[in-house]
Amino acid sequence: MSQLVPWGWVVGTAFIYAAAGLVMASFPAPYWIWNLALAGVIIQALALAGPKALSQFGWWRTNLLALLAIIGTGAMVVALAIVLNHAGTDKLDDIVPKVAAMDVLKMSLMALITAAAGAIVSAETGDRLLATFNRIQTSLVLAAVCILGLGIGGLIGILAVASA
Secondary structure, three states, rough: OOOOOOOHHHHHHHHHHHHHHHHHHHOOOOOOOHHHHHHHHHHHHHOOOOOHHHHOOOOHHHHHHHHHHHHHHHHHHHHHHHHHOOOOOOOOHHHOHHHHHHHHHHHHHHHHHHHHHHHHHHHHHHHHHHHOOOOOHHHHHHHHHHHHHHHHHHHHHHHHHHHO
């Protein structure tokens, strides 16, 4: 069984979510953001929205699972966008609106790309895990990998901020 586990994809998924956790821990954002990110990760893992996972269901159920995956990805985008746009300055006189608008756009785009990469890679990982595990086991393994990645990235981010 351990030979069939796609370890490269599992590690890649954990790495992407570790990057998201690192970003989330590096900026002074509210703690409820972590709950939003965690909910998004769990929803994505339950939906298993890869093509192989969805091909076994009818039209309604496939679209419902795809909608759940979109909601989970959206929660991650919102969490990352809030975190990335939470950094700023206390000197309001130094803010140039044009520059601030471009910064918000860049940070929001970075949040969108990070969350989309996580969703795509985790969906592909889920499809590959289905060759070894059943649907429930795959969802649990995928959720655990994503949560572990968020946690490790968050820990690294906290340690990096504390040492700076």
